[in-house]
Amino acid sequence: MSFRKRNITLSQSGVPNTPSPPKPIPSPGIRPSPVSGTQITSTGTASLDKLLAVGGLALGSSLVIEEEGTTDFSSSLLRCFAAEGVLQGHAVFVVAPEGSMILPGEVEEKGSRGKSREAEEKMKIAWRYERLGAFEGRDRGVPQRQPGALPAGDSDPPALETTSFCHAYDLTKRLSIPPTNIPLTYLSPAQSLSEISPFNQIISTLTTYLISNPQTPTRLLIPSLLSPLFYPPSSSQPHHVLNFIHSLRSLLRITPALTIMISWPLALYPRTLPLTRWVETLLDGVILLQPFPHAYSIESEPTTPTSGGNAKDDEKMQGLLKVLKAPVLSERGVGVGGLGVGNGEDMAFAVGRKRFIIRPFHLPPVEGEEETATTTEEKKKAKDLEF
Template sequence: MAAVASCGSASTGSAVATASKSNVTSFQRRGPRASGTNDSGPRLVSIAGTRPSVRNGQLLVSTGLPALDQLLGGGLAIGTVLLIEEDKYNIYSPLLFKCFLAEGIVNGHTLLVASAKEDPANILQELPAPLLDDNSKKEFDEDVYNHKTPESNIKMKIAWRYQLLPKMEIGPVSSRFGHYYDASKRIPQELIEASNWHGFFLPEKVSSTLKVEPCSLTPGYIKLLQFIQNIISEEGFDGSNPQKKQRNVLRIGIQNLGSPLWGDDICCAENVSNSHSLTKFLYVLRGLLRTSLSACIITMPTHLIQNKAIIARVTNLSDIVIGLESFIGSERETNTLYKDYHGLIHIRQIPRLNNLICDESDVKDLAFKLKRKLFTIEVREFLCFSLQS
C-alpha cells in the first residue's frame, strides 16, 4: 500500500511539474471551447463602435452626439428607429443626421443614405470632421514645440488631423464610443473613400410617369424598402449570408421622409387618399430592422403634416422621437431669457426595450445651441432664475 501511495504521489507531482512548466493548469474545461463556434451559451456580439446597455443588455451605437446618447439611455439600440422632427427651416436637423453618418464612418460601419432632395454622395462630402482624442492633441502639441530636427518643422506644416491617419485605412479609425465633431470642417476624403456606403437617390430610382394604386405604398417607398432589404440580405446583416470579415453594423439614414419629394401628399392636405402609405412604410421598415444588425435615423417635416392622427401613428411606429424647435422667426429669438440658445429639444418618446418601463430622463427643459464648431445640448437654467426672481 505504501508503494502504491508513493507511486501515485510521484506521478501526480510530475504531472503538476509538467503543467507548471507549460503554464497550463491541470484542470481543463470539458466541452467546446469558449472561443469556438460551437459554444452553446449566448455570447455578446463584439463590434467596433458598439457597447451593451447596462440597463437592458441591448447592443447600442452612438448617435454622433454624446449628450444625446446620454439622454437616450446610453445610445441608439440596434434594431430601432430614431425619428427626428425637423425644425421649421430645416437648419439644425441635417446636422444631427450628418453626425450619425459621420460616427458610422469613424467606426467603420456600413452606411445606407437615402434622400429625395440631395445626392447621397454630396451628403457624405458635407459630413463634419471628427475631433481627435486628448492623447492625440498632446502629441500634436509636442510636435509643435519640438524644433530639434528638420522633420519636426515639416510635420508642423501638415494638418495634425491628417498626420494620424494611416495611408491605407481599412479598419475603424477609433474604438471609442461616441465622438465630438467640428461643424466648421469637413471629414477627410480618405475616410470617405475607405468607407463602405450605399446611396439611394429617389430621382434616379423611380420614374415620374409611374402610377400607383390608392391606399398603397408610393413608388418611392416601395423602391426604398426593396433597396434596404437587398443590402441587409446580400451583406449578411440579417445572418442569411455570413459576413466575410468581422461582424459589422448597418447605419441607415433617410432624409426628409414624408415630404412631397417622396411622392407623399400628407403635407399637402389634411384628408388625403393615400394617408396610410407612410405608416405602412414604417411598419415594414421596423420589421427589417428588428431582424438585422442595423439602426436607422429618419428626419421628417412633421410641422407640415396637417393631419394630427398621422403624426400620432408615426410616433407609435417609431422607437425614439425627438423634436427640434428653432427660435428663428419666433418671439423667443429676441427674448433675453433665450439669448444663449438657438432652440429647444423635446424628447417625445423613449423606447421600452426588454422591460415594461422606459428610461426617461428627469430633465425636461433641454435647449441646444450651435457654437462655431460644436452642437451642444444643455439644461435650460433661466427657468430657475426666473422663478427665484
Template sequence: MSFTKRNTVLSTARPGRPAVTQTKSEKPQLAPGLRPSPLDGRPTTSTGTASLDQLLAGHGGLPMGTSLMVEEQGTTDFSGVLLRYYAAEGLVQGHQVHVVGFPVEWRHQLPGVAVPDDAKSKAAQPAAPVEERMKIAWRYEALGNAYNAGASAGRADSSATSVFCHGFDLTKRLASTSCKGSLNPTPSTGPPTLDSAASSTVFPFAAIIKHLRAKLEAAPVTEIHRLVIPSLLLPSLYASRCCQPAEVLQFLHGLRALLRQYSAQLTALITLPTSLFPRGSGLVRWMELLSDGVVELIPLPANPAAAAPPTSPKTDSRNGDQAQGLLRIHSLPVYHEKGGGGAETSSFRENLSFSLSASRGLVIKPYSLPPMEDDDHKEKSSASTIKDGIDF
C-alpha cells in the first residue's frame, strides 16, 4: 500500500538534474483580460466587440502575438469605433495601450462601460417596506444580512475579475475610475510640413518601433500591451514620407517581429482607409500579407430613417437591427505559421453584415435581405375593390 499523495505527479529525474514534482492543482495564472483559446490553448484577449471575437478563427478573441487590420471604404468611421472599443477594453482590463498619432487626451473620446440590464432592473425596483418583510428572530436577521452582504461582495469580485469582454455605451465617456491601465502616446508620426529638408531626416516609424521595444523590454512578463494604429497612412496623421513603400513595409516587418518576440504580451489593431489606398494596389497587398488578420467594412448607402438620432431605447434598438454595412473576411489569425486557421470555418462563405447602436455597440451577424413591403399590393387591391363596387 502506497502512502503517496494522489494529487502529486512524480517526474523522473534526468541525469545531473534533481527530480521535479508538480501537483495537479497548480494551474498557470493568466493576466486580467486573457483566457486560453478553445482550439489550441494559446492566450487570447478581447477586441472589445463580442461579435468580432467570435469570428477570429474560432479562438474566441484575438490571439496574443497577432495583429488585425480593419479596412474601411467611404468616409464613415466604423473602424474608428472598433478601435476605440479595443483601446477602452485594454484600459479597463489594466493593459498598457500605446496609441499612434493621437495625444493622451484621446482617452476622453473612448466609450464608457455600459451598465448591465440586470443592474438597471434591480436599481429600478423599489425597496420592500419594512412591514412586508418576514419577521424572524433579531439575531438571525443580523446574521442573514451579514451573509448576504458577504455573498454579494464575493459575487461582485468574481464577476469583476472574470469579465472577458465588457460592454460599452457610446453615449458615455470612459471614467478615470474605470481605467486600470494607462494610455501611452508613441513618438509623433510627423504632421505635414513644407520644409522638405527637415521632413526627409525624420523616421517616424523607426522611432515608434524603438519606443515600443524599449517599453516591452522594461515591462514585467505579466504586463499586457496593446498597440493602436488609427487610419494608417492618412495624410492628416502621418507625414508624406510614411507613404513610401520602403517606410511602411519596413515598419510592418518590425511590428511583426515584435509580435513574434513578445507573443504573450503584445497585440495590435490597425485601421486603413481603402478609399485613399485601394486593395488593388501592390502596397496594400503587401500590407495585408504582413498582417495576421484582415477584415473589410463596406458601408451601405445611408437610409434617412435609420440615420436619424435615436430618441428612445426602442428607436435605438430598432435602428440597431438594420444592417448598416457589409463585412468581408480576407484572412484570420491562423493556428501556426504553416496555416490551419479560418479556411474551414463558415465565416468565409457567409455574407456578414454589421450594425451600430449606442447601447449594443457594433454587432456582426449574417446578412439577410429585409422583408419586402406590400404597399403596391395594398394600393392595387384597394383600387380594385372601388372599381368593382361601381355599376356602369
C-alpha cells in the first residue's frame, strides 16, 4: 500500500495581524533622560541641566530656588526657564504682575548662516555628481534614483531641522515671541483681606487649563513667593501657603506634563522658620544660592567667554550654589551629578551680562605658594641649563 503526501492546508483560527499603532510624535523640548529614561525638559540653563541628575528637570516635578540676601540672581534662572518654554511651544504661566517677566533673547550663532550656505552648495554638488554617474549606473544595470525621490524602503522624508533641547540666551537682549508660539499667561492672587485663601484663583485657573489640555507641556513660574510687593498680608499664613503647595503637588501627580519653578526669598523667610522647612519638604528639589559680599569676587578656572563678552567679567564667581534636595525619581535615589557634574564638589555661580554659569568652586592659590612655586620652577630650569 503506497502512501501519498497530501498537501492539506490547515485553517488557522486566530486573530489576524493588525498593524501596530503609529508612534506618538514627541513634544518639542522633551526627551528621555540618558540616566533614568524619564521624560525631562530643559531649565533653559545648560549648566543647571548638567547639575541635575537626569540631565534636566523631570516632568511632574518642582524646583524651588532659595536665595540669601537682598540680591535677585534667581530671577535670571526663572527668566531662562520661561524663555525656554516659549521657544519650545510650551504653555507658560507666571504668578506675577502683568508684563513683569522680561524674557532674555536667544543667542544667534555666528556660523549658522555660513554653515547653511555651505550645506546648500554641497547639496548642489552632490546632485551634479549623481547626474554625471547616471551613464555608469546604466551600464552596470543599477537602477537610478530620480532627483527628489526617496531611497527604497523610506516612506517618510528625513527631518531637515531639529529643535535643540536647550537654547543659549543673552540676558542683555529681549526675546521677541513668535506669533505662532503661546505667549505668557499671568496669574495674580486675590488681594482681598478676607479669610479666603488668595491662591484659590490660581489653582482653579491651572486646573481648568490642565484638564482641557492634559498632553500640552506646561510650565509654572512663581517668582518671589509671598513677597509683600505682590501678595496680600494674609497669604503668609501657614495654612494658606501649605494648602497652596499641597494643591500644586496634586496637580503635578495628576498631570505629568507640568513642571514648576519657584524662587523663595530667604531675607523675608529664613530657613530657621518652620514655614520654610515645610516648603522645602513638600517640594521636590531645593537649590540654595549664597551670594558673596558685594566687594568680594573670585576668579575660577578660565573658560571661553561668550561672543562679545569680557573674559574677566565672565570668570568672576558671585556666590556659592548648593543643591539641598534633588528630585528622587527611582528607588535607587537618583540625586545630583548623575552626568558627571557636582559629584562632591563645591559649586559656584556667576551671572554675567549675558549668561548664568554654574562651575566647580576652587580657591585661588595663596600668594606665598605662588612665589615658592615660581622659585622651584626657576631652580629646576637653572639645573637643566648647567652642564
